[in-house]
Amino acid sequence: MTERADVLLVPPAVAPDGDDPLTHLLFALKHEGMNLQAAILALKKIPAQSVAQAFQRSPSSGYARIACYLWEIANGQRLEDLPPAVGAYEKLFDEASFVTDRTQRDSRWRVDFNGIGSPSYCISVRRTPALVAMLEADVLGQVEEFVSSIDKGILDRAVRGAYLSETDNSYAIEREKPSASKAEAFANLLSRAHDAESISESYLVALQNLAVSNPLDQADGFRGEQNRLRNEMRGALGVTYLPPPPELVQSVMDAVMALCNDRESKIDALVRGSLASFAFVFAHPFMDGNGRLSRFLFHKVACADPRLANGLVLPVSMAMKRNERDYLAALQSFSKPSRAFWDVTFISDDQIYEDFRGQPEIYRYWDATACVEFGLRMADEALQRDLRQEMDFLRRFDVVYQAINDAVDMNNNDLVLVARTIAEKGDLSNNRTKQLIAKGHDPALVRAAIDAALEALADMDEKGDG
Template sequence: MRNVGYALLQERLPITAVPVACPALVQPTTRIEKIAHTLAVPPKLAPDADDLLGNVLFALKHEGINLSILAQVLPRIPAIELEAALKRSPNGVYIRKACYLWEAFIGKEIEQHAPVRGKFIQLFEPAQYITRSGARNSKWRIEFNGLGDLTYCATVERSPAITELLGHDIPGRARAFIGSLPPLMMDRAIHWAYLHETQDSFAIEREAPTQDKSRRFIQLLRQAHDRQPLTEDYLVALQNSTVTNPFDLAAAFRHQQNHLGASGIRGAAGISYVPPPPELCRELMESLMRFANEAPTQIDPLVAAGIISFGFVFLHPFMDGNGRLSRFLIHQALCRAGALENGLLLPVSVAMKDAESLYLKTLQTFSRPVRDFWDVQWIDADTITLDFKGSDALYRYWDATPCVLFTLQMAKHALEVDLREETAFLEAFDTLYKAVDERFDVRGSELSKLVMMCLSNDGVISKNCRKQFQYIASEEVFDFIEQAAQQGLEARRALLDEDHTVEPPTERADG
């Protein structure tokens, strides 16, 4: 057995790219078919191992578009080879794609023996990838329909899980749900969402926000509804509003190399991820911002949000505050698309906090393989040398499929579990408070505390709570609150079970 297509190109050439998820492999089969995590290829259909162009054309036809590999392989193929293949098949779909990309990567032209005829073809197959309309190249009659451009482009495959989640129309259902609430209940639910989105976004970074930090981050979240386009100045202002240490305030995108470390591990092994060098980071941030300002209104806004959020954290344009800003950008993308109204916020950070291991696994689908292309020398805690041995294409072209899948999962969980459960909790609180208030004379502020404690403790008023409030309410009041709360909680559970069943996301991050 031997590799074919992209896997062979990675094996035979000194290129640096993330290993392909489903490598093509020559096997004793009669047709090309996917078996487990490989693409089985019969020997008679496998191009020769020394035929680079043949393997490129095979990969384009049977494996799709991998710009990270193609950007490094195509410049190694002489123009004369492409011209010869083009002469044999002047209107061939895959040789046209190869020639188009060769010219884009090299900056030179390939001679055509005859003009290409026929309709325009799309570079990315819409049945395999999520795409958007893009620029057309008349010479090759190809439309670039990727999620970005040839300076920076993510790919998102139409996996069954992503297709299923997109069918839920999560933003539309969120608008309908909030719109169905009475105005006062809607305001309280949205207030809860802002507060807990803030708390859990900080908690993911292992921080407990001060009151001032919380206030500023909530203001930041509300600003997203202004639909302000992303610029360097705007992102710097956002970073400054989330960071309190004056030494960490940014004036621009970073001009020095940064890195992320794994907690509790010393030395080079403790460096878990290294973002692109500063010059490349700045260039790619320009491309990402351009995408962020266009894509949310062109494709599903949650797909755009996943690319923007994870793309931002992988580029890491600031020395501090990148994590919180990356999650803010999910909200910003949804607002820019007009997907959220009336100040609505989907508390995705609340869902992410409950799925931290899956969040980390999703980040690692990109960070782990890229880390292998950095030479890290640890002298001491203050002296670390970082030398990039890879190609720019590693950061320019990346597979965002697991990141978009995770974003969709968290948005669905935020709507169907977190937001709905909090609304149900508020309704239970109102019902219980009213029932007690109509029967007993208890001071309003103290009654609110009692009801909240009881509902938060699964319908039980603890002994300590009874002792704390013994001069405020009688045992009869405590018993009544418990009984009514447990009845209400039981009815609430039954309603939720009847309405829907939502399990915590457990699907593999690679889809």
């Protein structure tokens, strides 16, 4: 067999004979690995008798036992009058190929469920080379090591800066500029990421009311109507994503909340944070505010890891804003295929009718590999670029501020502006210098301030503290 991109080439001598769906499913389980959504959907259409006969022919076959195990999940029925399963326990997901969690053992079929979530809601994450490399980089370990080397006073200021940048960029992703009250509300929301409170519907409703300032858009529970995402195009083509129908929202959200609250999980905290964030936004349980809350949930889940201590959050929204095209691609890895299962009839901008032709399983069993890869990349970028640069800026600012303050007598407002500019840019522009002189500062005083700042920075860089 030969793998090429998304295709597995099978020699005719190896390929299954005939068109029997179960034969093809068993062949796929053996040679292609687990695609849980496809397996569940296929088994909903395969008669119980076919699965039972395959098992009776070989009660020790791991693939036959997995087929029986999944058939009962898919159909909500029990296969009766069969001999006991025998043989070693079979793991549902190959641990070398997938990110797996702790085992939930099924003694009837001798199958170990080791997926992310539960048998009724399971997210798949493939161990691609890129994902494995990012896990081995151990971003949270790097965060812990970096933070341990930082003065607590600077760390506290960096935390406040991270809240501010995370607030601004979380709104900016949605093309909004928050008012002062909105920004303060969302920053207060971020401060709750380290709380130990479990996530529930009432908890999420309270957060949604904080994140959404318009009383008309504030929720009192999960939505009971169909939501949709639209772009600038008119007509049905303008509807880009349709989340689960209202009757599925509660069951999907119960699973998402269980994922968020599972502190016994053995999965990397940043992987879990990415999963929680994307699972929430794909469920879209509210009519407004879902994007902001999804990014908050990343922090809520990731911050359960003790290596993110002292109230610190990784400013991932800043990284996402710089990588919006990749963020959209991660979202579309789920939204595009699921959109194909909806018929949309456009009457007018205010009259759009949606008909879900798919199966609930598309919202319960999905592949989050692209989403997790993106989430890990953004966490790493937030550390390497944003957090480290912020800490470096604060150290440089303190050195410059002190040097200017010791050298000249300048009012605090101008002193801060000059120190911030030189710390950021390494010098003061001619234009800014002229502005200070125009305000009444003596040219010699301004020059002395600049010289003192540059000398302090040079000394700092020479010592290797910059």
